[in-house]
Amino acid sequence: MLIDLIKKRRSYYNINKEIPVSEEEIINFIKEATELVPDAFNMKSQRLAVFTGQKHDELWDSIYDEFGGKVAREKIDSFKSGYGTIIFSIDENVVKSLQDKFPNYADRFPSWAEQANAMLQFSIWVGLTEMGLGASIQHYNPVIDEAIKKKFDIKDHHKILAQLVFGGIVKEPQAKEKENDINHRVKIIK
Numbered sequence: 001m002l003i004d005l006i007k008k009r010r011s012y013y014n015i016n017k018e019i020p021v022s023e024e025e026i027i028n029f030i031k032e033a034t035e036l037v038p039d040a041f042n043m044k045s046q047r048l049a050v051f052t053g054q055k056h057d058e059l060w061d062s063i064y065d066e067f068g069g070k071v072a073r074e075k076i077d078s079f080k081s082g083y084g085t086i087i088f089s090i091d092e093n094v095v096k097s098l099q100d101k102f103p104n105y106a107d108r109f110p111s112w113a114e115q116a117n118a119m120l121q122f123s124i125w126v127g128l129t130e131m132g133l134g135a136s137i138q139h140y141n142p143v144i145d146e147a148i149k150k151k152f153d154i155k156d157h158h159k160i161l162a163q164l165v166f167g168g169i170v171k172e173p174q175a176k177e178k179e180n181d182i183n184h185r186v187k188i189i190k
Contacts, residue, residue: 009126010176012134015082015167020132023052023084026166029127030086037120040112041102045094046120047158052084055152059085062151066144079138082167087148088121089158090114117161128166135166 019026030050039045051059060080064073079085090113099106121137128135141160149156179185 005126005130009122009129010134010173011136012167012169012173013078013136014169014171014173015078015134015165016170017081017083018168019083020168026084026128026131026133029131030124033123033127034120037116037123039116040109041098041105043094043098043109043113043116045091045113046117047089047091047155048120049087049089049152049154050084051087051152056080056082056084059087059148059152062147063140063144066147067140071140079136079163079165082165083133084166086124086164086166087154087160088117088162088164089154089160090117091155092157092159114161121162121164125164128164132169133166134169135164138163138165 027050030048034046034048037046057080060076063079064071064076090110095109095113099109102109125135125137139162141162145160148154148160149158154160
């Protein structure tokens with residue numbers, strides 16, 4: 001059941017390069033999820049860059065460099081110790097073309113694209129969890145955007161939103177606290 005998968009999804013910070021599935025299985029899953037997750041007006045605005053191996057390590061070294069030492073090396077190295085990173089972006093050219101085509105909805109397309117990106121992030125995160133991988137979402141953008149785009153040939157019109165780091169699980173995170181009263185966030189209207 002989906003709720004059971006969601007319950008298993010956690011932020012894993014103690015990960016390594018030893019994964020319980022093949023890289024090919026991970027890549028195939030990422031591609032399939034990207035194709036299947038809905039996007040308003042079927043705009044297909046989502047763009048992903050998947051870093052593994054040496055390029056994954058270079059990515060995190062570049063992120064560290066962009067912060068000029070303002071982020072602890074140990075923190076960056078905890079992400080670098082993982083197997084891979086997915087950079088999630090939106091193709092702003094796709095969004096703009098739909099804004100031009102459907103002017104009555106023009107102001108909504110950017111937020112719809114971000115909603116689709118969030119659904120894709122979550123779907124992939126849950127899927128990686130189901131594959132036995134640990135992962136966490138990071139947000140080092142916009143500080144890293146220009147340098148990362150240039151170094152790794154990511155198009156300028158791709159708006160970077162997040163980085164999902166994944167790898168083998170070294171240590172389970174602490175148990176997640178249950179909210180005292182979810183009713184202040186969920187209103188039932190009959």
